[in-house]
Amino acid sequence: MTKPLAGPQTLLRTLNSRAILEALAQRGPLTRAELMGETGLSRTAVTQVLRMLEAGDAVASAGVDRDTRGPAATRVSLHPRLGFAAAVHVDHYAMHVSLIDPTGTVRAAQDAPLGRVEERAVDIARMIADCAQTAPGRLRHAVVAMPGIVRPDGEIRDDQGPDGGAFRAALEGLLGCQVQVENDVNLAALAEAESGVGHDLESFTLLMIDQGLGAGTVLGGLLRRGFAGVSGEVQYLPQSPVPIGVPLINETVVEDLARSNGRDPADPLAVHLDACAAGDDAAQTMIDELARRLVLVAGSVTLVVDPEAFVLGGHAAHPCFFAAILRAAEAISHLLTLRFVPSAFGREATMIGAIGEATLALREREFTGILSGQSGILSGKYRVTR
Template identity: 60%
Template sequence: MTRPPAGAQTLLRSLNARAILEALARRGPLTRAELMGETGLSRTAVTQVLRMLENAGAVASAGVDKVTRGPAAGRVALHPGLGCAVAVHIDHRSANAATLDPTGRVLAERRSSFDPSGDLTERVDTLTELLTAVLMPSAGPLRLAVVGVPGIVSRDGGIRDDQGPDGGAFRSALQARLGCEVRLENDVNLAAMAELSGTVATGLDSFALLSVDDGLGAGIVIDGTLQRGAGGIAGEVMYLPQPSLPVGAPVLNEVVVADLAATNGRDPNLPLRSHLDAALEGEASAIEMTAELARRVVLVAGSITLVIDPAAYILAGDAAHPVFSEAIRQAADEVEHLLPLTFLVSSFGREATLTGAVGEATAGLREMLLTGILTGSDRTR
């Protein structure tokens, strides 16, 4: 019987294989020379590891490099059938889903209406139908789904709402239907994670992302790490006490927008974005309404600053609307002598949550595939 390689040799080969797989996942198809440059490995090491990975069904030929000067060189890539992941953003009106491969390339994307007030079966049915529409058989089996949802997500994957946590029922039901691992995350937290890879947060060691959708939420990053809190409550700033508001009253949500619209003689049934667009066109009532909402956002930012003192606030969702973001900056200028605050606009706008979900799904899929390939487990093809 053939004896296995020595431990040190097995470890070295595993490390070399991981380096090559990570390079292919990060960069896409590469020649052997490019892999040598990416990993620092010798040509012999690269050739040996690629042979092992090809035998394991982990990599495949990806054509010939016809761009680089000199003799044509064959490219290799991760095997296209290794598997894919889906990233999903659910809000109170719709769900947006994207399928991606291990390199993070989005293969398909689709949006559909979504009714979160429906029962568990209806929600899972709707989402399963959407995901089925974006899955591509050529991408291999579905390995992972990362789903961004509004509200508090507990450590066990439960969703907390006005009726309390669901005990992970939604995640468990969706996981059973899809046949893959499902990870839930708060939508604003995902938006904050997206900013870590964007241009706006470059050079910031800490920031708080403030997103306005159906309500106001924050994603808090300190020393480059997202802060979720012990129970997932970190960033639930919509109920921070403010002067003139009863304790426990929301600072900004759909009800607040409707009440302010009625107070200013506007249609309370219109969504916030319609009022912001009207303010952009110069309607005085919409401008006054926006100013009050901006004042509330600045008071929330001031409260956060007195606790964690982030370097800046990044505005996302409807808060990134040009009229709203400018009104927020103007409200901040009025208190600058007391508490200087810096506001920036998100790199990704209303797509921040889905972008964050794509990033998390890509990282999770890569690690899942790398572990499966290197251990020879059934988690790969």
């Protein structure tokens, strides 16, 4: 007779505890009955786990539920003094910081103009410190979204060249926690995959236009960063008559197109898009050319990756730009069928992606610490760092 599988009792308690912590992180304060429904655990198991977690200051009472029928029931939530994480977006003009708790709730936020490159780490650390004055707990993790090439080891390669990982090392030293540096378009793609228009797609490529054109590709639910982080630098794809190595879409290209079409080359792309929407023929000619280039990029990506759809972000999601893209795609539809959909989050996609990544990393770090044998939570000895 085959014996049933069995494991140590501590492993079962750990699995049950993790299930309850994840449910509280994803759903917020819950009653014991609601936790039973979320986890499938018995009332006895839920009660035992909550007793251990409460003893370790991992969860706390969150008031009484008086809205449901029957006797009032106490809700529990993650302890408000568990650690928090920072989500940072550094674009070409400004820096944006959000502090989040394990539920993904933003507890504090701050924006500031982009300063000097050599002072970037100090500026970000100062912004996080200012936000932390209103957020209890300890900073556990930071996710920083940056334009340019980001290697898997956190080295940034931008207009100033490779930094050898100096920025990440400096920020980790200032913050005293692990710092995860990611490409801004890749994080925007993760946001679309998790809760945007890419959620129901098996594969997609996000094409985002800010100062330039960048791409982020999700295949089978996984973001493809590439071996050295170069995946997505599609604005350098060869395209006649543009010389090899020259960007297809960036600020200089917009200036040149504006000049050749009798518009002010000092105006940013957003101004030309608004003029196009208002019926300006010269602006329409500019956008048509940019759309043609983007569609040819999409065609090149399709011949290699063949994604289910292309998600358009940044300026590419502007109604005037989107309409021009659809016309350009129709012109080559006899060769390739390309599907385009606008981003669900617009220009906020990168920060949403950074918040999502920071939340997942924070939960993993906090919950692993709570449930590890060294922490002592299973014997009621764990206490959160204040």
